[in-house]
Amino acid sequence: MEMTAATETDIEPIVATIAELSSWLKTRGIYQWTNGFPPDWVAGEISHGELYVHREKGEVIASVVLSFKSGELWGQSEGAAMYIHRLAVKREYFGRALGREMILWAESEVRKRGVSTLRLECASDNEFLKAYYENLGFHSRGVIHHVAYKMDFALFEKQIV
Numbered sequence: 001m002e003m004t005a006a007t008e009t010d011i012e013p014i015v016a017t018i019a020e021l022s023s024w025l026k027t028r029g030i031y032q033w034t035n036g037f038p039p040d041w042v043a044g045e046i047s048h049g050e051l052y053v054h055r056e057k058g059e060v061i062a063s064v065v066l067s068f069k070s071g072e073l074w075g076q077s078e079g080a081a082m083y084i085h086r087l088a089v090k091r092e093y094f095g096r097a098l099g100r101e102m103i104l105w106a107e108s109e110v111r112k113r114g115v116s117t118l119r120l121e122c123a124s125d126n127e128f129l130k131a132y133y134e135n136l137g138f139h140s141r142g143v144i145h146h147v148a149y150k151m152d153f154a155l156f157e158k159q160i161v
Contacts, residue, residue: 081117124152
């Protein structure tokens with residue numbers, strides 16, 4: 001899978017995809033990304049070189065943040081780890097295993113950077129996604145409540161060899 005660093009021109013399609021997925025998740029009773037992500041936030045991730053996209057025929061169809069920043073959920077974790085945030089694939093491209101390919105790409109990037117641990121999280125009530133991550137070799141590291149978001153997140157980790 002070819003992933004490239006996102007650019008300023010990718011902000012609009014990334015924000016739109018996240019909004020689309022948030023609406024779709026709500027129809028299934030899952031409230032993740034409900035506040036969306038403002039363009040300024042996405043621009044910041046681009047400027048830090050943490051946001052990557054996959055394109056087909058020039059169109060951004062998937063994006064992911066791969067970062068050394070753990071965010072608020074993991075706290076001050078010990079040891080070297082990288083974190084996947086907001087893995088998103090446009091709905092019309094579901095069923096093509098793009099999410100799996102993006103995670104395999106992230107694992108490769110983690111290996112290249114000499115890091116041994118890959119972490120991610122999702123809404124704790126998203127049973128499908130939790131099973132999906134476990135099937136990809138991630139192990140549950142518990143659930144944490146985020147006060148500001150007023151929701152619980154399931155934490156997952158995978159050792160990269």
